[in-house]
Amino acid sequence: MSATVIDGRAFAAKVREQVGEHVTRLKEAHGITPGLAVVLVGEDPASEVYVRSKGKMTLEVGMKSVEHKLSAQTGQQELLDLIDALNNDPEIHGILVQLPLPDHLDEDLVINSIAPAKDVDGFHVSNVGLLGTGQKSMVPCTPLGCLMMLRAHHGSLSGMNAVVIGRSNIVGKPMAQLLLGDSCTVTIAHSRTKDLPEVVRRADIVVAAVGRPEMVPGDWIKPGATVIDVGINRIERDGKKKLVGDADYDSCAAVAGAITPVPGGVGPMTIACLLANTVTACCRANGLEEPEGLTA
Ligand SMILES: Nc1nc2c(c(=O)[nH]1)N[C@@H](CN(C=O)c1ccc(C(=O)N[C@@H](CCC(=O)O)C(=O)O)cc1)CN2
């Protein structure tokens, strides 16, 4: 038996289409164009690709896109001043600071200076607290994308055993909160977890988000389980550059019931959910009904 491959590219295209329809309604019925500002500090090549892609897709769904590219030497106060200006710009409904930031900048301080209502990454402590207490919040894009794919594949997740491998603020912790919100029994595993293979073998849902290439082998996977692979690792094999996930794809796909590939799984959903969050933020800011199916 081999696993159903969950096609993140196709799924993300559908989400973007829904976002586009909602943007058209906002423009035609209310004369409002949602606006997203993306801030990039420095010249990290992967970040440059992601930011370009975000800008292009923002325009494709009919929203306003603003890009601020700052030099790697940008000072803390200059960045905070820019965020303050964006916080006060009525045409901007979503603000995203691309991570990672250069080492001399305080990531927490920067993120927490974004107005929570415009924090389309869902990283501000207010949004983290709201999500943790089951209240309406902005939800981090990658975990939101994973949740959407899991709901679409399984319908209800209620009562399922979910193991999230990785405890980052961006993926692991919010992913665990979302799965708990959908009534899963959730375990967060990490580098100090004892007997990780046994813990993972109990899972109906495995979310691998550790950032270690192919660290989850197929013999850790319960037959029929769903594997959501959040890893994006650039490796070199047989002299060729390759992108691989945190799960060993071939051995996991041979055992799992469903699996997301890398590339083409979780990654594309991250940007689709960013666009969805921007529309949601715009609707909330204007006291309008939120798009259905695009939030947690
Ligand atoms: N402020 C943020 N910074 C970062 C986030 C984030 O959500 N907010 N996430 C990642 C980077 N990221 C978006 O910013 C992102 C990563 C990967 C993809 C994607 O589509 N990946 C493709 C492969 C693309 C490639 O070849 O690199 C895939 O998996 O198919 C989109 C967005 C860190 N920073």
Ligand SMILES: [Mg+2]
């Ligand atoms: Mg830093």
